[in-house]
Amino acid sequence: xxxxxxxxxxxxxxxxxxxxxxxxxxxxxxxxxxxxxxxxxxxxxxxxxxxxxxxxxxxxxxxxxxxxxxxxxxxxxxxxxxxxxxxxxxxxxxxxxxxxxxxxxxxxxxxxxxxxxxxxxxxxxxxxxxxxxxxxxxxxxxxxxxxxxxxxxxxxxxxxxxxxxxxxxxxxxxxxxxx
Numbered sequence: 001x002x003x004x005x006x007x008x009x010x011x012x013x014x015x016x017x018x019x020x021x022x023x024x025x026x027x028x029x030x031x032x033x034x035x036x037x038x039x040x041x042x043x044x045x046x047x048x049x050x051x052x053x054x055x056x057x058x059x060x061x062x063x064x065x066x067x068x069x070x071x072x073x074x075x076x077x078x079x080x081x082x083x084x085x086x087x088x089x090x091x092x093x094x095x096x097x098x099x100x101x102x103x104x105x106x107x108x109x110x111x112x113x114x115x116x117x118x119x120x121x122x123x124x125x126x127x128x129x130x131x132x133x134x135x136x137x138x139x140x141x142x143x144x145x146x147x148x149x150x151x152x153x154x155x156x157x158x159x160x161x162x163x164x165x166x167x168x169x170x171x172x173x174x175x176x177x178x179x
C-alpha cells in the first residue's frame with residue numbers, strides 16, 4: 001500500500017513538474033512575442049519621430065518662406081497694399097501656429113511613448129535572460145510584465161503618424177479689407 005502511494009506521489013510530482021515546464025515554455029513564447037511586438041512598435045514610433053521632426057522643419061520653413069514671399073510682393077506695392085500684407089501675414093502665422101502646435105503635440109506623444117516602450121523592451125529582455133535560473137520568479141514576474149506589454153503595444157499601435165508636413169501653397173487668403 002505504501003509503495004503504491006509512493007508511486008502515485010512520484011507520478012503526481014512528475015506531472016506537476018511537466019505542467020510547470022509547459023507553463024514556463026508558454027510564457028517564454030508569450031514574452032518573446034511581446035518583445036517582437038515591442039520592437040515593431042518602437043521602430044514605428046521612431047519612424048514617426050523622424051517624420052515628425054522632418055515635418056516640423058518643413059512646415060516652419062514653408063511658413064517662413066510664404067511669409068517672405070508675401071512680404072516681398074507687398075513691398076512693391078507698399079503704399080497701396082500695406083494693410084493687405086498685414087492680413088496675409090497674420091493668416092499664415094495663425095495657420096502656421098495651429099499646425100506647429102498640432103504637430104508638436106503629436107511629437108510630445110511620441111517622446112513619451114518611446115522611452116516607455118524601450119523600458120518594457122529592456123525589462124522583457126532581462127526577464128528572458130533570467131528565465132532559466134529561477135522559473136518560479138520568471139512566472140511571477142511575467143504575470144506583471146505581459147499585461148504591461150500588451151497595453152503598451154496597443155497604445156503604440158494606436159498612435160497616428162505625424163499630421164502635417166505640407167507646404168502653404170494651398171492656403172487661401174482673403175486679402176479684401178472690410179469697408
